[in-house]
Amino acid sequence: xxxxxxxxxxxxxxxxxxxxxxxxxxxxxxxxxxxxxxxxxxxxxxxxxxxxxxxxxxxxxxxxxxxxxxxxxxxxxxxxxxxxxxxxxxxxxxxxxxxxxxxxxxxxxxxxxxxxxxxxxxxxxxxxxxxxxxxxxxxxxxxxxxxxxxxxxxxxxxxxxxxxxxxxxxxxxxxxxxxxxxxxxxxxxxxxxxxxxxxxxxxxxxxxxxxxxxxxxxxxxxxxxxxxxxxxxxxxxxxxxxxxxxxxxxxxxxxxxxxxxxxxxxxxxxxxxxxxxxxxxxxxxxxxxxxxxxxxxxxxxxxxxxxxxxxxxxxxxxxxxxxxxxxxxxxxxxxxxxxxxxxxxxxxxxxxxxxxxxxx
Ligand code: KG4
Ligand code: ZN
Numbered sequence: 001x002x003x004x005x006x007x008x009x010x011x012x013x014x015x016x017x018x019x020x021x022x023x024x025x026x027x028x029x030x031x032x033x034x035x036x037x038x039x040x041x042x043x044x045x046x047x048x049x050x051x052x053x054x055x056x057x058x059x060x061x062x063x064x065x066x067x068x069x070x071x072x073x074x075x076x077x078x079x080x081x082x083x084x085x086x087x088x089x090x091x092x093x094x095x096x097x098x099x100x101x102x103x104x105x106x107x108x109x110x111x112x113x114x115x116x117x118x119x120x121x122x123x124x125x126x127x128x129x130x131x132x133x134x135x136x137x138x139x140x141x142x143x144x145x146x147x148x149x150x151x152x153x154x155x156x157x158x159x160x161x162x163x164x165x166x167x168x169x170x171x172x173x174x175x176x177x178x179x180x181x182x183x184x185x186x187x188x189x190x191x192x193x194x195x196x197x198x199x200x201x202x203x204x205x206x207x208x209x210x211x212x213x214x215x216x217x218x219x220x221x222x223x224x225x226x227x228x229x230x231x232x233x234x235x236x237x238x239x240x241x242x243x244x245x246x247x248x249x250x251x252x253x254x255x256x257x258x259x260x261x262x263x264x265x266x267x268x269x270x271x272x273x274x275x276x277x278x279x280x281x282x283x284x285x286x287x288x289x290x291x292x293x294x295x296x297x298x299x300x301x302x303x304x305x306x307x308x309x310x311x312x313x314x315x316x317x318x319x320x321x322x323x324x325x326x327x328x329x330x331x332x333x334x335x336x337x338x339x340x341x342x343x344x345x346x347x348x349x350x351x352x353x354x355x356x357x358x359x360x
Contacts, residue, residue, distance in 0.1 A: 011094030012086025019323030024331025051089030080330025084350030164215025
């Protein structure tokens with residue numbers, strides 16, 4: 001493989017990520033400084049704390065990425081950076097940093113949509129990993145993260161048709177909120193996934209977030225149902241409703257975590273497979289933090305295999321926020337001639353693809 005080497009910067013939320021990616025596929029370095037421990041005590045991300053942590057860590061992360069890849073800025077062909085969507089203060093740190101690097105080293109600056117990054121993580125190859133086929137077009141891509149949940153059809157690179165998505169909460173947000181209800185701390189997704197593997201009873205059925213005959217989903221009803229089910233479970237164990245005193249039995253937490261996760265996995269898998277069949281896709285790509293979920297990966301793998309659909313799910317570390325995914329998407333934008341000037345600004349609500357103006 002020999003193509004442009006991009007230095008990619010990701011700082012949209014609570015991970016400071018800088019990567020070196022060759023030709024949009026081969027990772028040479030992918031350093032991520034996670035703020036999970038910093039935000040855990042408050043039970044969620046505090047935007048100003050996140051921005052300050054990016055400011056603190058971005059230079060050491062750059063140094064480590066360059067050292068790992070064994071390159072200097074002279075070897076780099078361009079600087080890619082996430083400019084949205086995300087938290088404004090967090091985005092501004094990465095954008096300002098990338099802009100300054102590009103200016104000082106006279107490199108082109110490539111603006112990247114964070115959601116496009118999650119999607120293009122499916123094209124990445126780890127250092128030393130044998131080269132394998134890229135996802136085949138046409139494909140259906142499911143992006144499931146802490147802030148977004150949607151399905152798009154891709155007939156070619158950088159070409160998205162919005163099929164459907166959440167009309168309220170993102171799947172990751174639902175995991176985080178239910179994790180909090182179950183007293184599992186922040187972030188809820190990995191904790192629920194871990195607890196669910198310990199379940200020994202599977203009788204608590206959570207409602208499904210179907211919105212019939214569309215590719216849309218709604219997780220706010222599921223969240224309300226989860227609150228009701230947890231309150232009932234606490235009452236059954238003689239605990240006060242508010243969750244401040246006393247913990248549910250470990251077996252109950254595991255059972256509830258499994259029931260909630262099964263509901264989300266069922267809906268996401270069913271909608272994605274149906275979309276793939278209806279648009280005549282050859283493959284499916286998953287991306288975003290929730291795609292790190294073991295139950296979702298297993299269920300969708302089985303269903304895709306049964307239908308002869310190629311399935312690409314990045315390894316868990318490439319599903320959650322990282323710089324390499326920005327290098328993968330950035331390479332496509334770079335090849336298409338996309339460049340940003342020094343006026344590049346943060347776009348906290350940048351969409352990837354919008355729902356069709358007239359939906360039928
Ligand atoms: O993509 P990401 O790192 O950041 C955003 O762009 O939002 O996704 C973070 C989300 C969080 O809501 C987190 O709870 C969820 O992904 N998540 C998981 C798992 N790992 C991370 N959800 C379910 N199961 C997991 N194993
Ligand atoms: Zn993300």
